[in-house]
Amino acid sequence: MRRALGALAVMMLGLLMAPAAARADSPARADSPARAGSPTRADSPARVALIGVPGLHWHDVNATDTPNLWRLAGQSALGSLSVRAVGRVTCPYDGWLTVSAGVRASVGSRCGFPPALERRDAGAVIPDFNWLWTVRDVEDAGALGEAVHAAGQCTSAVGPGAVLALADRSGRVDRYAPSPDKVTDWSACRVLAVDVDDLIRPYIQADRVADVPEKLSPAQRKAALKAADAKAGAVLSLLPADTSVAVAGLSDHGSEPHLRVAMWRAPGAQGRLLGAASTHRDDMVILPDVTATMLTAAGVAVPPTVIGVPWAPSSAASLQDGTTSLRRADVAGQTIRSIGGLFFTALAVLQVAFYAVAFLLLRRRRGLESVRVAALALASVPVSTYLINLTPWDAAEAPAPALVAGVLVCAGTLTVLALTLPALWSRLRGRPRAAGVLGPSSVVAAVTAAVLLADLLTGTPLQLDSVMGYTGVVGARYYGLGNIPFALLATAVLLVATAVADRLVRVGRRPAAVALVAALGGFAMILDGWPGVGSDFGGVIAFVPGIAVTALLVAGKRVSIVKLGAFCVAGGVLVMGIAYLDHLRPPGSQTHLGRFAGQVIDGTFLPVIMRKLGAMLSTLLSPNLMPIVLAAFAFLVFALLRPGAASAGVLPVAFERAPMLRAGLIGTLVSGVVGMLVNDSGAAVLSMALALAVPLVLSAGIAALAPAPPATPAPVLRPLPTS
Known part of the structure; x- marks a missing residue:
C-alpha cells in the first residue's frame, strides 16, 4: 500500500531516468542477446x-x-x-x-x-x-x-x-x-x-x-x-x-x-x-x-x-491471518464473478424503467420530486459499488446479499447527502433559498470523482473485487483504471468542473473557468494514463477530446468536426508518448503500455488491435449494456428536440439556469463515444457514462423548474440629512 501511495512520484522519477537506464541495461535491439539478459538475475x-x-x-x-x-x-x-x-x-x-x-x-x-x-x-x-x-x-x-x-x-x-x-x-x-x-x-x-x-x-x-x-x-x-x-x-x-x-x-x-x-x-x-x-x-x-x-x-x-x-x-x-485473507480474496472474486451478470441486468432494467416512468411523469408535471430523488439514487449506485469495499462484506456468512445490501445502503446514504448538503451549505452562507440548480448533482459527481481519484492514488484497492471493477478470478486486469471506472471518472470530473466553471462564468471569470476545466480534467487524465497508476491506454485517447470540447464550449467557442478529430489524434499521440517512455524502461518494469509500444515498434501490434476490435464489436450486442445506451440516448434526444412533450422542458430550463451544464454533458458524450470505439469494453464505456450523466442532468433540470431565488438588492447610499 505504501508503494501505491507513492506511485506518481516513483513513476515520474522512473520515466525521467528511463532513457539512461535503458541504455545501460540493454541495447536498442529487442532480439539481441544483451537485451535478453537485461532482466534481474539472482545474486547467487x-x-x-x-x-x-x-x-x-x-x-x-x-x-x-x-x-x-x-x-x-x-x-x-x-x-x-x-x-x-x-x-x-x-x-x-x-x-x-x-x-x-x-x-x-x-x-x-x-x-x-x-x-x-x-x-x-x-x-x-x-x-x-x-x-x-x-x-x-x-x-x-x-x-x-x-x-x-x-x-x-x-x-x-x-x-x-x-x-x-x-x-x-x-x-x-x-x-x-x-x-x-x-x-x-x-x-x-x-x-x-x-x-x-x-x-x-x-x-x-x-x-x-x-x-x-x-x-x-x-x-x-x-x-x-x-x-x-x-x-x-x-x-x-x-x-x-x-x-x-x-x-x-x-x-x-x-x-x-x-x-x-x-x-x-x-x-x-x-x-x-x-x-x-x-x-x-x-x-x-x-x-x-x-x-x-x-x-x-x-x-x-x-x-x-x-x-x-x-x-x-x-x-x-502470520500464517493464520495470511491464509484467512487469501481465502476471503477468493470468496470476493467468486462473488463478483457470480453476481456480475445479474447486477448489470438489474441496472439495465432499472435504467430503462426509470426513463419510461420519468417520461410519463414529466409530461404530466407530476411526481417531479420523486423523479429527482430516483435520478440521484440511480447516479449514486456506481460509486457505491466501490465504497462498499471499505467494509469487510466478503467475510459475511452470505457475501452476495451482504454486497448487494451494502451497495444499496451506500447509494441511499449518498442520495440523502446530495439532497441535504447543498441546502445546509446555503443556510450556513445566510442564503437559505440559494441551494442552486447543480448542488445535489454536483455532490454525487464530486464524490464519484474523489473516490476514483483517491483509489488511483492508493493502488486501486476499491476497484479490485468490485462489481463495476475487476477481479483476479476473471483475470482481465489487476490494477489501474478499468474501462467502466474510466467512464465514471471522466463523466464525474467533467460535470464537477463545469459546475464550478458555471459559477466562475457568472461572476465574469471565464478564463479562470476554462483553466479550471483544463487543469482538473488534465490531472485526472494523467492519472488515468500514467503507467502503474491508471495504466489506461484507450482512456487517454477518449479523455483528451472530452476535456478539449468542454473547455472550448466553456470559453464560448464553436467545436467543428475537424477540431474534434484533431483532439482525438492528440489523445492518441499523448498516450503513445507515455507508452514509449514506459517502453524505454527495463522489460521487467514495463506495464502493458510499454509492451504495446514495443509491439508497435516491431510491427506485431495488429493482432492486439484486431482482438480488441472484436471484443468492442461484441459488446454492441450486449443485452445488459445496449438497453442503457439506447434508452438514455432516446430520452436525451427527444427531451432536447421536443422539450415540452418529453420532459416538461426541464433540460432547456437547466441549460438556461446553468449554461455550463451543456458543455459538461457534451464533453461527457464525446468521451463516452470515443471511449466506446477505442476500448475493448466498447458499449460498457458509453453506457456507464450515460448511466451517470443523464440522471444527474435530469435532476438538475427538475431543480431548475423551481422559482429562482430573488436577487439581493444592492445597498443604496442615502444622503446625509441636512441640519
Whole structure:
C-alpha cells in the first residue's frame, strides 16, 4: 500500500531516468542477446523446484487435511495465484503450457493432460513438440526450457505436466521420472518441476474438464487432497536443503474459475505475503510470473518474450491471518464473478424503467420530486459499488446479499447527502433559498470523482473485487483504471468542473473557468494514463477530446468536426508518448503500455488491435449494456428536440439556469463515444457514462423548474440629512 501511495512520484522519477537506464541495461535491439539478459538475475544462482498442484486453492490447505503443505506454508511467502490463461477456465494443459511459454497460452478445445512423451536416455522428449504448438499459434512454448539450456544448465521433470513446462523448443528435458519415487538424483539439475495431478485427474473426461463446479464429494475431495499432500511431502523431504520451492495451483478444476495457491519458500520469504509487479498487488501473482521466478532464482536470463516478473515477498503476515485473507480474496472474486451478470441486468432494467416512468411523469408535471430523488439514487449506485469495499462484506456468512445490501445502503446514504448538503451549505452562507440548480448533482459527481481519484492514488484497492471493477478470478486486469471506472471518472470530473466553471462564468471569470476545466480534467487524465497508476491506454485517447470540447464550449467557442478529430489524434499521440517512455524502461518494469509500444515498434501490434476490435464489436450486442445506451440516448434526444412533450422542458430550463451544464454533458458524450470505439469494453464505456450523466442532468433540470431565488438588492447610499 505504501508503494501505491507513492506511485506518481516513483513513476515520474522512473520515466525521467528511463532513457539512461535503458541504455545501460540493454541495447536498442529487442532480439539481441544483451537485451535478453537485461532482466534481474539472482545474486547467487540456486536450485529451484516447482511443485505444480493443478486445482489447489486456499480453502484446501489446512493443518488437518494437508499437513505437509500447511507446514510448507508456515515457511513460505503466501499469495493468490490468478491462473487465467486464455479461456474462462484454465485447464492443466493450459497452465503447464503457460509456464513453459511465460505468456498466457492455451491449447484451444483440448483440455486434458499433456501429450504422450518418449523416454530418451535419462530424459524424455515430447514428439513433434515444435510443430504441435506452432499449429496452435503458441509460438513461445519452450521458452523456459530453452533459456535454461542456453545458460548451460539442465532440466529435471517429474510427471508429464512437468515435462511440458520444462521442455525446450525441441520438446526435450534432460532428466525425467514418471513419479517422485522413481527419481534417482534430486540434485542432478538446478531447475526441477514436479507434477502432482491428484486433484485434477478426476475432473478430466475425454480431454475436457468436467462441466460441474465440484465433481467430487467432500469425502472424495479430502481423499484426493491427502494423496496430493503426501506426494508433495515426499518431494519436499527429498529436495536438497538449498532448494527454493514454489508451489502453484496451476489450473482450475471443474467449471468455475478460482484464485489458486501460490507459495514461495526462499530466503527472507517466510511470514510474508507474496506479490509481483505484474499485478501491483502485495498478495496476488499470475501464471507467467512462475516462469520468471524460476529462471531468476536459478540465475538464468529471463527472455524478453516472458511477460511475467519474479515473485516478491511483501508485507508481513502470520500464517493464520495470511491464509484467512487469501481465502476471503477468493470468496470476493467468486462473488463478483457470480453476481456480475445479474447486477448489470438489474441496472439495465432499472435504467430503462426509470426513463419510461420519468417520461410519463414529466409530461404530466407530476411526481417531479420523486423523479429527482430516483435520478440521484440511480447516479449514486456506481460509486457505491466501490465504497462498499471499505467494509469487510466478503467475510459475511452470505457475501452476495451482504454486497448487494451494502451497495444499496451506500447509494441511499449518498442520495440523502446530495439532497441535504447543498441546502445546509446555503443556510450556513445566510442564503437559505440559494441551494442552486447543480448542488445535489454536483455532490454525487464530486464524490464519484474523489473516490476514483483517491483509489488511483492508493493502488486501486476499491476497484479490485468490485462489481463495476475487476477481479483476479476473471483475470482481465489487476490494477489501474478499468474501462467502466474510466467512464465514471471522466463523466464525474467533467460535470464537477463545469459546475464550478458555471459559477466562475457568472461572476465574469471565464478564463479562470476554462483553466479550471483544463487543469482538473488534465490531472485526472494523467492519472488515468500514467503507467502503474491508471495504466489506461484507450482512456487517454477518449479523455483528451472530452476535456478539449468542454473547455472550448466553456470559453464560448464553436467545436467543428475537424477540431474534434484533431483532439482525438492528440489523445492518441499523448498516450503513445507515455507508452514509449514506459517502453524505454527495463522489460521487467514495463506495464502493458510499454509492451504495446514495443509491439508497435516491431510491427506485431495488429493482432492486439484486431482482438480488441472484436471484443468492442461484441459488446454492441450486449443485452445488459445496449438497453442503457439506447434508452438514455432516446430520452436525451427527444427531451432536447421536443422539450415540452418529453420532459416538461426541464433540460432547456437547466441549460438556461446553468449554461455550463451543456458543455459538461457534451464533453461527457464525446468521451463516452470515443471511449466506446477505442476500448475493448466498447458499449460498457458509453453506457456507464450515460448511466451517470443523464440522471444527474435530469435532476438538475427538475431543480431548475423551481422559482429562482430573488436577487439581493444592492445597498443604496442615502444622503446625509441636512441640519
